[in-house]
Amino acid sequence: MAELSAVLVLRDRTSLETSQEDGHDLDEALRAARMRVVHALPDEVVKHLTGPDPPDLLLLPSSLGADRVGRYGMLLRRGNGDLLVPPAPEGDPSGRHQGRHTAVMVYLDGELADLEACVKHGYHYLVPPYRGSLIRTQLMCDVERHRLARVAEEAALAVSLRQYERELRIAQEIQEGFLPSDLPCAPGWEIDVRFRPARAVAGDFYDAFPLLQGRRLSIVVADVCDKGVGAALFMALIRTLLRHTAEHAGQWNLFDGLPPLEALARDVRQESPALVPGAAPLLQAMTGTNRYMTSNHQGYFATVFFGVLDPESGCLLYANGGHNPPLLRRVGGRLERLQVTGPAVGLHPDSEFRLAEVRLDPGDVLLAYTDGVTDSRDPEGEFYGEDRLSALVRGLAGTSLGLLDRVEADVQAHLRDGEQYDDITMLALRRLAGR
């Protein structure tokens, strides 16, 4: 067996010189047990424990009192991970540092009551008469006990980590189920998406689905406040509410004040957008979801861009609930922003969402995105920002897929090695040229 080392902590310098003291007997017994013994004073303990060669045994005098003994014990336990165990020297073949452990024992010094108090706190103890063989056996038992405890602890940690990862993976899979498995297509149009959660699960989402027996096509890009699992749960709820309401909306419910008759009234000679197909599903989805959220889940909200496209005419009816304005790139490169038409969904019970309409002509492309794009920061903390995005989009004339690739690459380049803090979601809708 390798030589064991001990740090024998003394009450004070004099205690060893007064030869009949316990410290002296103990010192001899330890040496008889073939241990390397170093003496230390209480305020030198830390230095020994954090040194390059921590001892196998730390012997504390009971006269220190249970509290101070406890503090050293705690220091060692904590040090298990970071504080006390120094990193294994490179190329240390002995593996001695691995599983290195310092046992703590208390020896009787002074009042018996002090020792009792320490024992009560779970410390092993030594009382005279000290005998080398007994000390050694006791010490070996203690070392072994600690090793086992640590193995068990690590195993439990590994199991719970595995379990956590498994559940996160399940959450991820479930969340994927809340995103459309395929994007609907309409002749003459391209739709592409990009979805890059910052963590395993995201609070962002996108959606695209046909409405009115395929006569219209809905697109949604939304960002639920919060991140991680909480946001993911609400993402699932809000996505479901929006889509389900839109798909099952019928006529305006005139008797529910939805919309008030004035919303249907024409504006001078311009007919109200509320009268066109898709207006009812769109507004009912926004208002209904808003009402549900405010009455059942206060404090959770989402910014939502919801558009209903008429693939025939290119008209896009939309409501923008507090979402950063999607960019509409006209065929020549001019940019338009589809501004906010109402507050975020879930903020106020009586929020009103106006409808707006815009027409996509052949070659025009719409980019809806979440603020994860513009809020991406480089390692110096500088935002990617709307200006950079606008400038990039203005210069991009290709396909919707190409557009997403370029934007994503540009954001990645901006991030460099920086961490992606927020979910990144983009949806590009392009009307093919020559249609």
Place this chain on the structure above:
Amino acid sequence: MPMIVTVHSWGGGVGKTTAVANLGYLLARLGLRVGLVDAGLQAPGLHLACGVPDGQLRRGITGYLVGECGLDDILYDLGPLAGLGGGRGALHLAPGVVDMGAIARPALAGQYDTGLLHEGIRQMAVALDLDAVLVDTHSGVNHEAVHALAIADVCLTAARPDTRGLSGGPLMATISRRLSVPFALVLFTMVPPGMTNTALTGIALRRYESPMAGALPWAAELARGDHTGLFAAAFPEHPFTVALHDVANLLAGLRT
């Protein structure tokens, strides 16, 4: 864009459908290209007033609204039936169909987008190059009627000058005002002999807050139901036809 005329009433059975069919016919005779739309989904009957028997139609507006068929599948050219000659005048019908499935589903479930009614009318107008579209509605306040009013250039509120007819006045006036219908007019129907136009004009202004478009006299031939098809075509000299002709002229005048 064509002029959209929505004919509506508070009470049922006031002669609204009869008025729509014959007004359309008279406008076509004036040389207008006219579309008739049966938006009375709950109980369509415009085709009957036009002389098209029930069994002749397979598909109607409800089929279009719920996405079972396109507009092309339902449009019906009434030209030959109405005996319209070679001029510009034309009369086309987007009919309802008397079929349990076709009516019950959308009417009861309300599972269609009323905006499609609007879109359908616009598409029909473009496809047929229409000058005017007359929309027949179901009486009372209902989704199709409110939508048809919201897109109307002219709202003709049909009413009998009786207690029931007058009771709906204020509500109908409020709805067309709140929907900002540019022209809201009252069309009195089944007017009993002895009621003067002056008296009726006064009632229109008081109860409906609107001018009167015309007053159609009670017609025993219509009440008896012993004739089918376009009444105005069969009885061109009948006082009913004459009164409706004035309304047609009025509408044709509003267009310009």
